[in-house]
Amino acid sequence: MTIIKRTSVVGVAGLLLGLLIVQAQPWVPGRTEIRSVIVQGSDLAAVKTAVQFVGGEITHELGIINAVGVKLSDVKLDALKGRDEVRRVYADVAVEITGKPGGKDSGGNGGNIDSTYVATMTGARALHAEGLDGYGVTIAVVDTGAYSDNGITKNPLNEPRMVAQYDAIQDKTAVSDGYGHGTHVTSIAMSSRVTEDGSFAGIAPAADLVSVRAFDDLGRGTYADVIKAIDWVVANKDTYNIRVMNLSFSAEPRSYYWDDPMNQAVMAAWQSGIVVLASAGNTGPNAMTIGAPGNVPYVITVGAMTDNYTPADLSDDILASFSAAGPTVEGFVKPDMVAPGGHVRGIMQPTAELAIAYPEFHDGDKYFIMSGTSQATAVVSGIAALLLQDEPWLTPDEVKYRLMVAARPAMYNDGSLAYSVLQQGAGLVNAYHAVHNNTAGVANRGLDIDADLAGTAHYGGPVSAWEHKTKNKTSYVYYVRDAEGNPLPDGGYEWSGAYAQESGYLWSDGYLWSDGYLWSDGYLWSDGYLWSDGYLWSDGYLWSDGYLWSDGYLWSDTFIESAKVNVWVPQE
Numbered sequence: 105m106t107i108i109k110r111t112s113v114v115g116v117a118g119l120l121l122g123l124l125i126v127q128a129q130p131w132v133p134g135r136t137e138i139r140s141v142i143v144q145g146s147d148l149a150a151v152k153t154a155v156q157f158v159g160g161e162i163t164h165e166l167g168i169i170n171a172v173g174v175k176l177s178d179v180k181l182d183a184l185k186g187r188d189e190v191r192r193v194y195a196d197v198a199v200e201i202t203g204k205p206g207g208k209d210s211g212g213n214g215g216n217i218d219s220t221y222v223a224t225m226t227g228a229r230a231l232h233a234e235g236l237d238g239y240g241v242t243i244a245v246v247d248t249g250a251y252s253d254n255g256i257t258k259n260p261l262n263e264p265r266m267v268a269q270y271d272a273i274q275d276k277t278a279v280s281d282g283y284g285h286g287t288h289v290t291s292i293a294m295s296s297r298v299t300e301d302g303s304f305a306g307i308a309p310a311a312d313l314v315s316v317r318a319f320d321d322l323g324r325g326t327y328a329d330v331i332k333a334i335d336w337v338v339a340n341k342d343t344y345n346i347r348v349m350n351l352s353f354s355a356e357p358r359s360y361y362w363d364d365p366m367n368q369a370v371m372a373a374w375q376s377g378i379v380v381l382a383s384a385g386n387t388g389p390n391a392m393t394i395g396a397p398g399n400v401p402y403v404i405t406v407g408a409m410t411d412n413y414t415p416a417d418l419s420d421d422i423l424a425s426f427s428a429a430g431p432t433v434e435g436f437v438k439p440d441m442v443a444p445g446g447h448v449r450g451i452m453q454p455t456a457e458l459a460i461a462y463p464e465f466h467d468g469d470k471y472f473i474m475s476g477t478s479q480a481t482a483v484v485s486g487i488a489a490l491l492l493q494d495e496p497w498l499t500p501d502e503v504k505y506r507l508m509v510a511a512r513p514a515m516y517n518d519g520s521l522a523y524s525v526l527q528q529g530a531g532l533v534n535a536y537h538a539v540h541n542n543t544a545g546v547a548n549r550g551l552d553i554d555a556d557l558a559g560t561a562h563y564g565g566p567v568s569a570w571e572h573k574t575k576n577k578t579s580y581v582y583y584v585r586d587a588e589g590n591p592l593p594d595g596g597y598e599w600s601g602a603y604a605q606e607s608g609y610l611w612s613d614g615y616l617w618s619d620g621y622l623w624s625d626g627y628l629w630s631d632g633y634l635w636s637d638g639y640l641w642s643d644g645y646l647w648s649d650g651y652l653w654s655d656g657y658l659w660s661d662t663f664i665e666s667a668k669v670n671v672w673v674p675q676e
Contacts, residue, residue, distance in 0.1 A: 125541055138177055139175065141195060142166065142171050142173055142196055142327060143192075143193050144169060144170060145170055145189045148171070150189040152500070155172060158184045159180055160174045160176035160184065164328040165332070168334060168338055168368075168372050168373075169368045170191075171365060175256055194327070194365045196328050201285045201352060201353045222285055222416070222444045225415065225444055225532075225557060227534050228308075228490065228534055229303060231535055231536055238257070238311030238490055239311070239435055239493060242267060242312040242348070243313060243346075243350060243489055244316055244350070244378075244486055245349075245350045248285045248320070249271070249282075250281050251451070251452070251453045253453070254296070254297075256279075259309065259380070260304070265312045265313055266313045270367075273329050275332075279315050279317045280538050282320075282321030283320070283457045284457060284459055285319070287451055288451065288478075289450070290448045290482070291450040292448055292486070293306060293481055293485045293489075293663065294311045294489070297500055302473075307486025307489075307490070308431050311493075324651060331365060334366075337630045341378055344380060347492050349373055349381070350481060351370070351382045352479075354383055354395025356387075360433075360434065361401065362562045364397070369633055371402060374403055374555065375553045377562070379404065379488045379504070380403040381390070381479035381481050381488065382398040383398055384406060384407040384428040384439040384476050386427070389429060389431065392433065395428060398439070399433075399434075399438065401436045401563060403498075403551055404440050404484060404504050406426040406442065406481040407429075407439035407442040407528065408424040409421060410676045411444065412491055423442065423528060425676065426477075427439070427445070428569070429524075429526055429527045429640045430526040431567040431582055432565065435566065435567040436566075437526060437565060439523055441484065441532070442532055443484050444477060445476055445480030447474075448483075450479070451471060452474075453470075456513075458474075475676055484533050488503055488507070491535075492538050504548070508529070508547060509536035509541065510534045511529070514532070524582075526567070527669065554592060565581065566585045568583050569582050569585055617628070
């Protein structure tokens, strides 16, 4: 007999994360180690005064979230907790970049991959032929920096297009890239280099670039470095016409999306009018593996698919096994869409750390092959720039909507989805349809980002979870609900630990989610509902780091984790 028990996504998260708390070490007041933390309040000046009063060392000013990065002992931290100016203290925890090398068809030198196949597959190449190339739109790439290759620093007219650089780690304007990840990601989004037939490899080859370094030459950084980088981008968005920000990194979520300080900075960037693209993470294929800041409901979260090394054959394309899957613990569908992220060829200097560590994927000259949701995110960043060049008045919510309704889901011949929306979102991004489809609408309906950032309202998404128990196993089924609470067709996603790669389906050309589906009234799964309406979590919920969140202060028990760029995964 099969027993089906209805529960919430939160309940499932509790079961999954609860298994991880046994080994956690609690924070003990009175320890003398020096900690790196982020201290937040309602007023930046007041927080700085409080930190200085207890003798803490301020390392970062993070005005975008009214916070500072601080080094101090546990004794001083304990004193700081009691001050009225302090609203919350967070650990400065790990962030990692989401790109990885490896591949069966690298030819030993990374040179056998067509540089333009991504632009062709997504329809960007057809837009290039129509004169859309990203000109006049600035993309900010927050990563490991950028190498001074002409394909990065100049547009197709040989004009300088790196309009600004900023190093958030050393607080200076000169940026290099000793690791290589940032250069690779940037080149996918906007390389101006061309092939012998005159085709561009980059998605938005004429876009302007702002390169912001938040990770060091080994791909490491901190939450404070990332927040400082985003703070700089928002403060300078009007000066450099920054319309798009690429975030090809992720970290394990440790709190509700709205209580994560990096997520707060990302939300503030979206609120300011910047289209934010975030990678889903390389922690798939299991359900509920979306990283932060990809778990922010407002932003465009990108997963990865691969052409299976046969770009001319669409029938064997598959979802990349490493691509993280939803839902988020708050019940939002993520990723929002997928893009090519397998064995993508991009620019990287041969002296970069990644090129030295994985020489078999470098051609010894300019190009490196790499896989990951980092690369997929860069593809969609370039497409967003093309859309904004064509219609510069679009808001971030409108850009997200246009990209989602134009995406092509992987479907079987009978019309059913090959992958759940919790794995592929709206489907494979399609630049040509996004530009030429004039369907009006906005994503994130029902969400109020001003109230969310102010702390007066938070939101849950449309996913419910059911627990399936049989004699031999327990699995979970996630259902996407419409605005009336009814399950959407093909919205179910059962996860029991198995993952199958199947062929025999196509990324349905021209199919729009808004045509003939229950959400034809404009409903998108990025829409949300007030958290207080049926989404309350039980008090004392335990996250995977073992720290009891209910005391409302310390976010982690360790305080010493470093950040790094996304994990390296084999090529697909």
